Amino acid sequence: MYYLQDLTMNAIARELRTSRSTVSRLLSLARDTGLVEIQVNNPAHRAPYLEHEIRRRFGVEAHVVPVSDLISDSEALDRVAIQAARTIGPLVDSNAIIGVAWGSTLSAVSQHLSRRITHDSTIVQLNGAGNTQTTGIAYASEILRRFGHAYGARVEQFPVPAFFDHADTKTAMWAERSVQRILGLQQRMTMAIFGVGSTNSGIPSHVYSGGYLDDADLRALDAEGVVGDVATMFFRSDGSHQDLQINQRSTGPDLELLLRVPRRICIVSGETKISGLRGALAAGLPTDLILDEATARWLVQEV
Template sequence: MYYLQGQTMETIARHLGVSRSSVSRLLAHARETGLVRISVAAAPGTRGTLAGQINDLFGVRASVVPVPDVDTEVNRLHNVALVAAERLVELMEPGAVLGVAWGNTTAEVTRNIPHVHFPGSVVVQLNGAANASQSGLPYADSIISQAADAFGSRMVHFPVPAFFDYPETKQALWRERSIRSVLQTIESATVALFGVGALAANLPSHVYSGGYLEPQELQDAKTDGVVGDVCTVLIREDGSTQMDLNKRASGPTPATLQKIPHRLCVVSGASKALPLLGALRAGVATDLVLDDAAARTLLDLARMRSGHPRTMVR
């Protein structure tokens, strides 16, 4: 009556013999439980628009979210996450395997996923979350669980450190059958959801504020030209990832991500534009949702910096 017939809440209340507030609560319940979904089809970025320019430069399907400049970084992220959650639902299907990388951005996206069940689907954690002081399980589990609950999916956790102390430990653990099973699930993923971490961002990336790297390791990474990370794999501005620290990282490399058919990257804030430039040059994304400030800064950087934006460095 409300969505299809266009009737007012007052008219519906009279028809049902209930109060207007009861109708309002019913409508809110329908949205929250997924009985009613409202989606806005993303128009393809036309030439000259921010989305169109990003599409042309990097070959991705971009959606640019307009956010008032007066908004806080938290509100900016929330607005971007709402659009990204809808895009993620578009990419899902029955039997899909969704790989999710933990982080502040994906946490906000999964909090806003509407409840739409996809029978036979799986949600798998893309990167380990433990560090020297904590298991990281509650944080990563909350993100994975929210996506799995919304989609009615089976969960697969990845119980390893974000960064190993020694490359040899990672190599040995990667041979274990229990870990191989998780890695094979990741390799079978059909959809990936991830953000971009920045060494310097207005809303600090969890991997840099959560004690996953020592201060000296962070300094060495900056000296090596690292601007951020994708799935806790450190990345330079040119898209390259070859470095000793990444030999200890548990996240998927750009080459592994590129095997996943649909890869949704979500970015909020202009301070993440530089690592996003590196991520796009590495070819990790097929779909991109970002705010307009990040989009403008990304395009400015692409024009200012040397090199060719479409070049993918593996």
């Protein structure tokens, strides 16, 4: 009545024999739950052009979020996170297995998810979160809990470190049946949602700022030409990653496995992540990309 028939709230209240305040509350609820989505087509901004160029050059579905250059990195991240949450919601179906990474970007997205009830769906953690200072369970589980609550899905945590000290330890752990159950879920994922980690972003990626990598690790990454990571799996600017030693110790999904997931949603905020984003695109990791307008401009200009 309100959006399609252009009735006023007073007219709707009379017809439904209720109060105007109830109609207002229901309209707000419709937006909050994702039943109604608002799209503004502003001819003044360049988002449609940038989306077309990114789609043409990289073969991904792009969603560019108009963000002023005058706002802070944290404000820009929050606006991208709001758009990402609204974009992801309609894509989530029943009987889905959705892999979710942890990190600053996904934490922000998880706080803006709208309710969309599904049936027999599962949220599975993509990579471990423990390090020498913390188990990481509280941090990662809160992100997963929000996703599970939003979509009425089961949540499967992955209680292992982000990185093992030795590759042999990972090999042994991966043979355990309890771990294989989580790995089996990851192998059947229908969707993966992740950000791109970077050492020099305006808002430091949690894997770099949270004590997960020591000085020796950071020097090794620099020596091997690493530009970023997805779910603690690292890659170079050309997308290569198979021979990186740190990936042998990481608990993130093998990037070849990730490439087999039908829908892979990458969320990026901040042009300082451009090198990591270009590496992720070179590796073919995203099928869908949600990013701010400034980063989109850099991405198009630097190709």
